[in-house]
Amino acid sequence: MPSEILRQLRAATLADHQRLERFLALEWRTSELGRYRDLLTAFLAYYEPLETALGRLTWNGSGVDFEDRRKAGWLRADLAHCGLAAGAVGPRAEVPPVPDLPAAFGALYVTEGATLGGRQILRGLGASTLPRRFFASYGEAVPERWNEFLGALERQAAASAEASAAIVRTARDVFAGLRAWFQRTLPAAL
Ligand code: HEM
Numbered sequence: 001m002p003s004e005i006l007r008q009l010r011a012a013t014l015a016d017h018q019r020l021e022r023f024l025a026l027e028w029r030t031s032e033l034g035r036y037r038d039l040l041t042a043f044l045a046y047y048e049p050l051e052t053a054l055g056r057l058t059w060n061g062s063g064v065d066f067e068d069r070r071k072a073g074w075l076r077a078d079l080a081h082c083g084l085a086a087g088a089v090g091p092r093a094e095v096p097p098v099p100d101l102p103a104a105f106g107a108l109y110v111t112e113g114a115t116l117g118g119r120q121i122l123r124g125l126g127a128s129t130l131p132r133r134f135f136a137s138y139g140e141a142v143p144e145r146w147n148e149f150l151g152a153l154e155r156q157a158a159a160s161a162e163a164s165a166a167i168v169r170t171a172r173d174v175f176a177g178l179r180a181w182f183q184r185t186l187p188a189a190l
Contacts, residue, residue: 005157005164006150009109012172020179021117025189026124036130037082038186043134044075044086046093046181050107050174053098062101063152064108069145071111074134081131093181096173102163105156106170110178112149115142 002010029035051072059066076086098104115137122135138145157164 003150003154003157005154005167008164008168009106009171012168013110013175016172016175016179020175020182023179023183023186023188026121028189030121030125030128030130033082033130035187037079037084040075040079040082040134041084041089042182042185044072044079044089045091045185046095046178047075047111048072049092050095050098050111053095054104054107057098057101057104059101059104062105063155064105064149066104066108069108069112069149071134071137074137077133078131093177096170096177098170100166102156102159102166103170105153106167106172107174108149109153109167109171110174112146116146118142 024039029039051070054066055070057066079086079089096103096107098107118135118137119142122132125132125135153167157167
């Protein structure tokens with residue numbers, strides 16, 4: 001049984017997840033180096049400013065070691081393998097504000113949850129030579145890391161109704177922002 005906060009998060013982001021999945025059309029986007037590079041570029045342009053904002057908060061006692069959950073470095077490494085220097089990535093996205101830990105947990109729900117879908121994407125990459133550090137994320141430890149995150153999320157949500165509302169609001173805004181960024185900066189699949 002999912003916890004109440006997880007149920008709310010899923011409900012608040014379900015439509016955007018489905019639209020994003022449809023828009024990404026991963027088979028198309030991972031079938032050519034240029035398209036794949038564009039996809040990773042769009043991820044980096046959104047994740048990097050988000051992680052910068054998250055890195056400004058004090059995570060002590062939250063149950064999450066944020067430094068150990070950064071993903072922009074994996075994207076930069078994959079992009080370097082694709083022949084793209086970090087300086088060539090272009091403009092970064094504007095991301096929703098994350099002024100405090102509840103908002104940060106909402107944002108992290110999106111980027112941590114994406115590691116679950118990442119496993120499916122990894123399988124889709126098959127035997128191609130495309131770099132996959134980002135989609136591999138925590139490797140075998142994905143379920144364990146997700147459960148550890150969920151435990152901390154539930155404690156954060158239990159603090160107050162306001163905390164819980166801020167988590168859901170920020171997750172929705174971060175997801176919607178990411179979808180809008182992808183749709184604005186990436187070509188539609190043919
Ligand atoms: C075409 C691309 C995508 C596919 C095929 C996909 C697929 C999936 C799948 C299969 C799950 C459930 C995995 C499980 O329960 O073990 C999942 C969960 C999730 N994905 Fe995606 N995903 C995609 C893109 C994304 C993106 C870009 C994000 C956000 C950055 C994202 C965020 C999430 C979240 C937050 C969850 C967790 C839902 C929950 O359990 O509460 N996904 N995805």
